[in-house]
Amino acid sequence: MNILAFIPARGGSKGIPGKNLYPIAGNPLLFYTIDLAKKLDKNVIPFLSTDDSDIKAYGRSLGLNDDYLRPKELASDSSATIDAVMHALEWFQKSNEVQIDSVLLLQPTSPIRILSEVQSAILRFKEKKMESLVSVTLMREHPFECIKAGEDSWSFLEKPSGKVTGRQGYTGNYYFLDGSFYLASVDFLKNNKAFVVEGKTKLFESELRYSIDIDELEDMKIAESILERKLKL
Template sequence: MNILAFIPARGGSKGIPGKNLYQVAGNPLLFYTIDLAKKIDKNVIPFLSTDDNEIKAYGRSLGLIDDYLRPKELASDSSATIDAVMHALEWFQKSGEVEFDTILLLQPTSPIRILTEVQSAIHRFKESKMESLVSVTLMREHPFECIKSVEDSWSFLEKPNKKVTGRQGYTGNYYFLDGSFYLATVEFLKNNKAFVVEGKTHLFESKLRYSIDIDELEDMEIAECILERKLKI
């Protein structure tokens, strides 16, 4: 199984200008994703999808030496990642260098990952002959405490079958898609035009307590605190 570790890193960013090269705990944000991708397995090929020459140059400095640049029309705020993935696969097909049957999506905006978890997920994916697998984390805000508001009324997202007096009585397994990784076969992506499909995608529970998907500067500051702590361990 040849796996393309697809790392999307376009140049434009409204929330944090230059986000992918923003310095976090001593390194550009992009460093943490590329560094992990290179360590996963010899059959996992790191691939940087960017429209930005500065980001491309940084990728080259870390050993990613292909000549690919993402077209500008696939690098706008409204561009879908799946379209960028498909374009990259067509590029590889035309180059005739290597064929991939599986895509591992690693977003630079989720720099806090556990390498052994990614490796374990790939092993499970192979052994169970899955088509789609996504990383999830237990919800910190339990649905018994989450509220949906509609105009002047509101309701809890979920309600217990019986009265509970503390969190120890909260039941059910509730997760959120933490953005750490998405894994799918090329065939699955072609058929569904998505990495995650309800009823088809399997879940991989991460043991991370805090998973960050960076969108605002405050997210970057939180990620820096966690990464600095990891580097000291």
Template sequence: MKILAIIPARGGSVGIPTKNIQKLAGKPLIQYTIDAAKKSKLVNRIIVSTDDKKIARIAQKLGAEVPFLRPKNISKSTSTQISFVKHAIEYLKNHESYEPDIIIILHPTQPLRTACDIDRSIRLLKKSKSDIVLGVMKIKTHPYRSFWLRNNYLKPFRKDFLKFYQRQKFPKLYFPTGYVYTFWYSTYVKYGQIYGPKITPMLLRDKDIFLDIDYPFDLFMGEMILKNWRKYQRRFTSNE
């Protein structure tokens, strides 16, 4: 099967300038995602979709393809995810007659994602009858505990919020982590987007570390995790 990994890495970033190539534990942030994709046993093509020439050069040195520079009009902070997916698919189809069987979107802001995560999502898609496999995590801060701000006063998100006084009473909700968006090319062709009606979750467990790089503090946290977490973790697992 032709399995294509698309790594979106636009040059502009509001939270961290040139975020995707900022150093994290001595490596450009994007390298963690490219390396994970290269170690995958199932992915057989990796492209980076970027509008930035410097990111393109770094990505190519790291072993990813950069067959095009993404147009600026779909590289804004307001640009939708489907816009860069559509551009990449149409470019490869028109210029190379290349049409993959499976596409996986790997955001470079997830440095802790592994090749095993990538392959697990692909195997899950193959085994399921779904249109897409979405990396998700159980929500911790539940919206039923939220408030609206109305005329400088807080109003409960739900009028019956008092009955949810225990965490165990909340209905289970999940949010996308951004780890993986793994879908059939036929899903895109049929629906014109990456989602179809059948979405299979790839659930991150409570013990898994979730890190999404958006702000300088996230880079700091990532640095501490990469340098110290395994050694620190042994304090709690040595007696098991």
């Protein structure tokens, strides 16, 4: 099985200008995702999708030497990642003799990953012949304590079946999609136009306690603190 490790890194960013090349813990943000992708199975092919010449040059400095550039119409704030994935897949298949069976989406904005977890997820995906697998993390805020508010009323997202006196009574397994990775077969992507489909996608529980999806500068600072701690271990 050949897997395209798709790394989306467009040039535009409103929250943090130049986000993908923003320095964090001694390297550009993009470094951590490319570095991990290069350490995966030999049949996992790192692929950088960008419309930006500086980002492309940085990718080449790390060994990603293809000639692909994402079209501008697929690199706007409103562009869907799945459209960029399908465009890149078509380009790759026309430019290479390697047949791609699945796509591993690795977003640079989620730089905190555990290499062994991603490797284990790929192995499980192959052995179980899955069509779609996504990384999830246990919710820190339990739904018994989360509320949905309207204009004049509110309600809990989830309610216990009986009286609860402490967190030990918080039952149920609740997760969120942590952004670490999305993995799906090419056929699944073509049929569903998405990596995640309720009732079809399998869950891979990550051991990460803190998962960061960087959108604002504050997120970058939190991620940097965690990365620096990991580098010292």
